[in-house]
Amino acid sequence: MGITKNKELIESAIKSLKDLTPEENIKITHVCGTHEMTASRFGIRSIIPENIDLIPGPGCPVCVCPSYEIDYAIQLAKQGKIITTFGDMFKVPASRQSLSEMKRLGADIRVVYSPLDSIEIAKRNPSKDVIFFAIGFETSAPMTGAALLSAPPENFFVLSAHRLTVPAMELLLKSEKKKTQGFICPGHVSVMIGTDAYTPFSKKYNMPCVITGFEAIDMLIGLVQIMKMIQNKEPKIINEYQRVVKPEGNTKALQILKEAFEIVDSSWRGIGIVKKSGLAISSQLENHDAKKVFDIVINETVDVQPGCKCPEVMLGNMLPNECKLFQKKCRPDNPIGPCMVSHEGTCAIFSRYGSTDMLKNLK
Numbered sequence: 001m002g003i004t005k006n007k008e009l010i011e012s013a014i015k016s017l018k019d020l021t022p023e024e025n026i027k028i029t030h031v032c033g034t035h036e037m038t039a040s041r042f043g044i045r046s047i048i049p050e051n052i053d054l055i056p057g058p059g060c061p062v063c064v065c066p067s068y069e070i071d072y073a074i075q076l077a078k079q080g081k082i083i084t085t086f087g088d089m090f091k092v093p094a095s096r097q098s099l100s101e102m103k104r105l106g107a108d109i110r111v112v113y114s115p116l117d118s119i120e121i122a123k124r125n126p127s128k129d130v131i132f133f134a135i136g137f138e139t140s141a142p143m144t145g146a147a148l149l150s151a152p153p154e155n156f157f158v159l160s161a162h163r164l165t166v167p168a169m170e171l172l173l174k175s176e177k178k179k180t181q182g183f184i185c186p187g188h189v190s191v192m193i194g195t196d197a198y199t200p201f202s203k204k205y206n207m208p209c210v211i212t213g214f215e216a217i218d219m220l221i222g223l224v225q226i227m228k229m230i231q232n233k234e235p236k237i238i239n240e241y242q243r244v245v246k247p248e249g250n251t252k253a254l255q256i257l258k259e260a261f262e263i264v265d266s267s268w269r270g271i272g273i274v275k276k277s278g279l280a281i282s283s284q285l286e287n288h289d290a291k292k293v294f295d296i297v298i299n300e301t302v303d304v305q306p307g308c309k310c311p312e313v314m315l316g317n318m319l320p321n322e323c324k325l326f327q328k329k330c331r332p333d334n335p336i337g338p339c340m341v342s343h344e345g346t347c348a349i350f351s352r353y354g355s356t357d358m359l360k361n362l363k
């Protein structure tokens with residue numbers, strides 16, 4: 001799309017938003033680190049009406065992973081096993097250490113781009129156990145599932161910390177201090193789960209939901225659609241990413257998830273157990289389930305370091321600026337909490353793009 005056309009669309013969306021937004025404060029939430037990057041990078045909060053609070057929720061898979069799971073991977077590494085994981089997880093602080101600190105101490109911990117890389121490492125090291133520490137929402141879980149279903153070598157295992165998106169949205173509604181009146185739903189997750197996955201949620205909570213892509217104009221159109229639904233009192237799901245999101249989602253990926261995993265109650269970092277929010281490896285594949293095969297006991301874990309407000313940031317109840325450690329003791333080069341580590345973490349995004357327009361909007 002040409003720059004002029006895009007500018008026209010943006011101006012038109014901003015005008016529509018001004019016309020549609022009521023006088024009272026409206027809180028709109030998104031649950032995606034990529035959406036937060038778009039919002040922060042393009043200064044969306046500074047161009048929409050002041051009384052729209054556009055709030056980030058728990059959209060960073062690394063941030064929601066409890067210390068217990070990382071401690072578990074660290075204990076496996078201490079036993080001499082090869083641990084592989086995505087780069088985002090590498091530096092996340094756990095109860096006492098991160099995986100990168102363990103690597104500095106001599107553990108064999110490797111960053112990979114896909115679980116298939118881990119399978120290759122397992123094939124090249126037949127005398128060693130190789131554990132893929134799997135994180136992510138429905139975008140990455142099918143890759144892990146496909147690896148598990150591909151008849152991998154006996155020395156390949158998965159430590160699953162996969163989480164699900166819609167339970168995260170439900171968690172927000174149950175924990176937030178100020179009520180969300182509409183959700184911008186993540187385009188990439190929706191490609192996998194489809195618009196139908198949001199239907200029970202939207203109906204149960206009378207919640208306007210708009211699935212959008214990741215350009216600034218996509219988010220603006222999403223906000224316009226939510227405002228229209230609020231004005232007309234017609235909450236439903238609108239798919240503004242039809243070029244890739246289907247009602248039924250990616251049926252092959254969903255079938256893989258069904259065969260490889262079971263939905264279980266899971267812990268979210270500093271927040272606690274969330275019902276039916278995680279993916280455990282199915283019992284047919286338990287020979288590759290690190291949690292079932294290896295006898296690891298974790299007695300005490302620390303999810304939240306003193307002064308860190310990550311749980312409140314993830315629940316949309318607080319902004320990074322309001323944490324006393326933000327950009328003082330806690331910085332991207334010295335992260336205290338997980339939200340400052342991942343490029344999808346809200347605190348890291350705030351540090352990168354600044355945040356003054358955001359603060360103004362939440363007050």
Ligand code: SF4
Nearest residue numbers: 309310323330337347
């Ligand atoms: Fe946690 Fe650092 Fe964010 Fe504060 S600024 S909430 S310490 S990650």
